[in-house]
Amino acid sequence: MTSVTLTAESITLQIDGKDISCRSGETILQVARENNIDIPTLCFLEGLTVWGGCRLCMVEIAGSPKLHAACATTCAEGMAVSTTSPRLKEYRKMIVEMLFAERNHVCSVCVSNGHCELQNMAVKLEIDHVRFPYRFPRLEVDNSHDYMRLDQNRCILCVRCVRVCGEIEGAHTKDVKGRGVLAAIIHDLDQPWGESQTCTGCGKCVNVCPTGALTQRGTAVGEMTKKTDFLPYLTLMREAKS
Amino acid sequence: MKPEELVSMMEKARADSAAFKHEIRVCTESGCMSLQSDTLLKTLGDEVKSRGMTDKVHVKGVGCMGLCCNGPLVKADAAMYQFARPENASAIVEGLSTQPVAELLCDLQQPFFTRQKLVVRENSGNVDPESLIDCIAHGAYQALLKVLTTMTPQQVIQEISDSGLRGRGGAGFPTGLKWATVSKAGGSTKYVICNGDEGDPGAFMDRSVMEGDPHRVLEGMAIAAYAVGAENGVIYVRAEYPLAVKRLTKAINLARRHELIGHNIFGTKFSFNVELRLGAGAFVCGEETALIASVEGKRGVPRPRPPYPANYGLFGCPTLINNVETYANVAPIINKGAAWFAQIGTEKSKGTKIFALTGKIKNTGLIEVPLGMPLRDIIYDIAGGVPDGKEFKAVQTGGPSGGCIPAELLDITVDYESLAKAGSIMGSGGMIIMDETSNMVDVARFFMEFCMTESCGKCVPCRVGTYEMHELLDRICEKRGTPEDLQLLKDLCDMVKQTSLCGLGQSSPNPVLSTLRYFEHEYLDLVKQAQAAHGDQSHAATGEHIELEVLP
Numbered sequence: 064m065t066s067v068t069l070t071a072e073s074i075t076l077q078i079d080g081k082d083i084s085c086r087s088g089e090t091i092l093q094v095a096r097e098n099n100i101d102i103p104t105l106c107f108l109e110g111l112t113v114w115g116g117c118r119l120c121m122v123e124i125a126g127s128p129k130l131h132a133a134c135a136t137t138c139a140e141g142m143a144v145s146t147t148s149p150r151l152k153e154y155r156k157m158i159v160e161m162l163f164a165e166r167n168h169v170c171s172v173c174v175s176n177g178h179c180e181l182q183n184m185a186v187k188l189e190i191d192h193v194r195f196p197y198r199f200p201r202l203e204v205d206n207s208h209d210y211m212r213l214d215q216n217r218c219i220l221c222v223r224c225v226r227v228c229g230e231i232e233g234a235h236t237k238d239v240k241g242r243g244v245l246a247a248i249i250h251d252l253d254q255p256w257g258e259s260q261t262c263t264g265c266g267k268c269v270n271v272c273p274t275g276a277l278t279q280r281g282t283a284v285g286e287m288t289k290k291t292d293f294l295p296y297l298t299l300m301r302e303a304k305s
Numbered sequence: 306m307k308p309e310e311l312v313s314m315m316e317k318a319r320a321d322s323a324a325f326k327h328e329i330r331v332c333t334e335s336g337c338m339s340l341q342s343d344t345l346l347k348t349l350g351d352e353v354k355s356r357g358m359t360d361k362v363h364v365k366g367v368g369c370m371g372l373c374c375n376g377p378l379v380k381a382d383a384a385m386y387q388f389a390r391p392e393n394a395s396a397i398v399e400g401l402s403t404q405p406v407a408e409l410l411c412d413l414q415q416p417f418f419t420r421q422k423l424v425v426r427e428n429s430g431n432v433d434p435e436s437l438i439d440c441i442a443h444g445a446y447q448a449l450l451k452v453l454t455t456m457t458p459q460q461v462i463q464e465i466s467d468s469g470l471r472g473r474g475g476a477g478f479p480t481g482l483k484w485a486t487v488s489k490a491g492g493s494t495k496y497v498i499c500n501g502d503e504g505d506p507g508a509f510m511d512r513s514v515m516e517g518d519p520h521r522v523l524e525g526m527a528i529a530a531y532a533v534g535a536e537n538g539v540i541y542v543r544a545e546y547p548l549a550v551k552r553l554t555k556a557i558n559l560a561r562r563h564e565l566i567g568h569n570i571f572g573t574k575f576s577f578n579v580e581l582r583l584g585a586g587a588f589v590c591g592e593e594t595a596l597i598a599s600v601e602g603k604r605g606v607p608r609p610r611p612p613y614p615a616n617y618g619l620f621g622c623p624t625l626i627n628n629v630e631t632y633a634n635v636a637p638i639i640n641k642g643a644a645w646f647a648q649i650g651t652e653k654s655k656g657t658k659i660f661a662l663t664g665k666i667k668n669t670g671l672i673e674v675p676l677g678m679p680l681r682d683i684i685y686d687i688a689g690g691v692p693d694g695k696e697f698k699a700v701q702t703g704g705p706s707g708g709c710i711p712a713e714l715l716d717i718t719v720d721y722e723s724l725a726k727a728g729s730i731m732g733s734g735g736m737i738i739m740d741e742t743s744n745m746v747d748v749a750r751f752f753m754e755f756c757m758t759e760s761c762g763k764c765v766p767c768r769v770g771t772y773e774m775h776e777l778l779d780r781i782c783e784k785r786g787t788p789e790d791l792q793l794l795k796d797l798c799d800m801v802k803q804t805s806l807c808g809l810g811q812s813s814p815n816p817v818l819s820t821l822r823y824f825e826h827e828y829l830d831l832v833k834q835a836q837a838a839h840g841d842q843s844h845a846a847t848g849e850h851i852e853l854e855v856l857p
């Protein structure tokens with residue numbers, strides 16, 4: 064008898080009625096994107112660990128009563144995934160509306176206007192109004208750093224900045240304080256950014272931020288553009304080196 | 306410790322306590338201690354000493370006796386005293402040799418005591434939780450000895466599976482199945498964790514078990530560790546339970562000193578170490594993945610499952626997480642057998658459950674009853690009904706994740722299935738009773754406020770959804786709500802339930818959903834009142850609640 068070792072087992076599944084094959088261990092989101100099936104996300108960013116916080120990538124899997132986050136669910140043989148349904152569309156709209164209601168997102172005066180993932184998501188999901196009561200919190204703008212700025216009013220707590228700071232830069236300057244709607248991004252032990260001893264000033268956090276929460280200073284309305292595509296290359300280069 | 310030493314220690318301790326003619330037990334748990342039961346204990350000791358009766362009377366502090374509303378409780382031989390104060394000490398000691406003190410007597414024949422079935426709490430109120438010797442005299446560590454010397458891990462898991470024990474933390478997952486999953490998981494290092502992060506409003510069952518009989522929890526964990534092949538255990542207790550922390554610390558130290566935990570327990574190959582970790586009181590840390598993150602020293606937020614802790618838990622190792630009460634059920638099952646345990650309770654819910662009775666009820670305190678008891682018997686027989694001639698309205702079970710059960714459903718039985726069918730959950734065992742004066746929308750708002758402040762903030766539906774639901778409930782309560790607000794509230798409940806990351810978010814709409822199910826007229830009444838007060842206009846058109854702020 065000969066034994067066969069399967070290193071990369073292949074799996075076939077259906078996404079939105081389309082037959083697709085993938086490697087075992089791949090997530091639904093990865094496979095869907097490889098096959099040009101769009102699943103909206105905000106907290107996910109290729110090159111960072113999966114967070115599963117924005118809940119925009121929720122999909123239906125046939126036979127399961129629950130919804131599943133596509134970014135955190137690995138594919139299984141014979142799975143039938145549905146990424147769009149009236150229910151999912153409605154939930155996604157509600158989630159993005161809630162983000163707008165949570166803090167003070169005023170696009171017309173934002174440096175990221177026109178280059179903002181939250182704004183683009185709202186356009187994509189055809190949101191024309193917010194049905195929830197606005198919270199209008201009074202929030203701080205941390206302007207203490209020499210060339211970067213944190214505006215809590217525009218933060219959606221996707222914690223991409225926290226992850227990139229800890230996982231890629233290795234500084235772990237950023238973290239989260241507080242609970243619930245009072246949670247907020249902090250530097251070191253909740254110090255002004257400019258006084259941080261650990262921040263290397265690399266600027267990765269600014270580039271991964273989906274909104275105008277983390278920006279370069281000296282930018283005016285609509286001038287802030289982000290480069291989020293450096294991460295996969297960085298990860299690839301590190302893997303090649305090691 | 307050698308197996309023979311445990312037996313000789315037990316026999317000696319029993320002979321020692323039999324040498325006393327009288328025994329006085331004083332409840333020294335948080336409830337009674339807040340009424341100076343610790344002073345009472347000391348005064349009783351002094352009284353006995355001053356009368357020169359130290360060789361005849363044994364005075365000791367014990368765990369909870371259940372009827373907390375009448376505390377401090379004192380058991381003097383066969384008599385139970387209630388509302389005992391330090392100044393009654395002399396009369397109580399006097400009463401030992403003459404007649405019991407009539408004005409303090411508590412009737413032990415009332416249904417509150419007679420209708421209970423004590424399995425987990427059988428030693429609570431009998432043993433001194435701070436004395437290992439006393440616990441051993443009452444049979445502590447006998448089950449561990451039996452397991453280590455006569456049973457294989459597979460046999461232990463089989464015994465737990467056969468007993469039908471289900472997780473007492475809330476969800477009711479079969480304990481035997483969980484143990485089997487962890488035991489089959491690969492990896493040389495495994496952990497067992499005891500979840501003592503009890504945070505539901507009005508719940509104090511686990512606190513009582515940890516304060517009243519800590520060795521039983523340790524023994525249960527050691528047996529679980531043997532069954533799944535773990536060598537390390539962690540007890541996660543919230544720092545708001547200082548007495549439980551103190552008693553557990555002492556219990557761990559004593560057990561370690563007597564080699565009941567540590568290397569080569571009872572001379573076998575099995576080693577087990579336990580560490581105590583304190584939580585800072587975040588409710589979400591009762592969720593298993595958040596608890597693991599907290600133990601690891603990280604921010605206590607949940608992560609998506611799978612992978613489940615059974616495969617990927619503490620520090621990435623297979624981890625067994627059970628509730629305090631679940632572990633406390635293990636030793637009796639091993640000692641008396643799975644068949645004995647399985648005959649208590651119902652078809653699918655075996656054994657007993659501790660409930661914490663609070664709210665508008667005559668007897669507040671802790672009870673342990675067989676699963677499947679009708680809710681009516683618990684409320685009216687054991688708990689004595691609603692005081693001041695008021696009408697019973699609803700009982701909230703399962704904490705902020707649970708729901709309200711109205712008076713018309715009082716005849717349902719209390720077990721996992723029927724509570725779920727009624728739109729509530731068993732939860733960890735809190736029961737908050739409400740009378741006719743409670744407004745159910747206000748009740749829903751209270752629980753939503755709890756969920757809002759306890760949401761960790763990781764996922765959007767829970768973080769913002771609980772805030773928005775609370776805001777809408779607040780509007781409706783304050784008679785500012787519109788029919789649209791009510792519809793939006795319903796939509797939000799559905800969305801938060803479906804899309805949230807962890808159990809806290811997924812179950813946070815339950816208090817709203819269950820009150821909507823049985824008391825929708827109260828919501829509609831408030832909305833109608835709002836419309837009558839403001840005309841048939843929305844709150845926005847009335848000009849109130851619009852706060853314009855200058856944006857940065």
